[in-house]
Amino acid sequence: MKSEKTKSPSFATMIVLAVLLLVVVLTCVPYLVTIAFAEAPATADASPIFGVTVPQGYKQWELIAPAEEAAPLDELRAVVGNQIAIDAYQDGKLPFPDGTILVKRAWKRKQSPEFASATIPGAATTVQVMVKDSRKYAATGGWGFGRFVNGKPVDEAQHRTCFACHEARAKSRDYVFTRLAP
Ligand code: HEC
Secondary structure, eight states: OHHHHHHHHHHHHHHHHHHHHHHHHHHHHHHHHHHHHHHHHHHHTOOTTTOOOOOTTGGGSEEEEEEEEOTTTOEEEEEEEOHHHHHHHHTTOSSOOTTOEEEEEEEEEEEOSSOTTOEEEEEEEEEEEEEEOTTTTGGGTTEEEEEEETTEEOOHHHHTTHHHHHHHHHGGGTTOOOOOOO
16 A cells, blocks of 8 residues: 555656656757757858858848949949848947858949940859857957858968958958948
């Protein structure tokens, strides 16, 4: 009799624990999958020195400003940003908060086939990325850099030039040239 009494609550407890464990495991699965997928491609297509990758979905990001580059590059550009970047721009917040990502898209300048005086984007040339992480990239003003051609990062030598130019000309604006287009 005595053992009967002690057994049944412990069996119930075990069921409760098993259910709890199942809930915990099922809750973790999406996170584990996210981590696995986030880390695998990050190493393959990451920029040298900084380990910056082309952020997913950047083609849907909001425009900060267009730009044009004279010859010999002859390019049209568009700088876009993630929501953290857009919020910081709209609030006039400097320095940019950690998590800010800026992407500069670029295309060859091309004459419109339908209208001679109109210039349109031709072939895509580079995608350039700046990621703010003030601790990870403390040595380069808190910014990690990446330049990509056809989705692949360019060499280390090119990545050594990024911060120097941004520092020389745009230090007072948290190393960012582009202002929000009016
Ligand atoms: C010789 C100067 C120079 C170098 C080197 C340079 N940049 Fe820039 N960068 C600029 C200028 C000027 C702009 C402003 C937009 C424009 O004119 O295209 C800019 C804009 C950007 C932007 C948009 C945010 C902003 O600051 O306006 C990103 C992202 C960027 N550069 C990434 C890079 C990366 C990555 C590298 C290295 C691979 C790099 N840049 C090297 C001059 C430079």
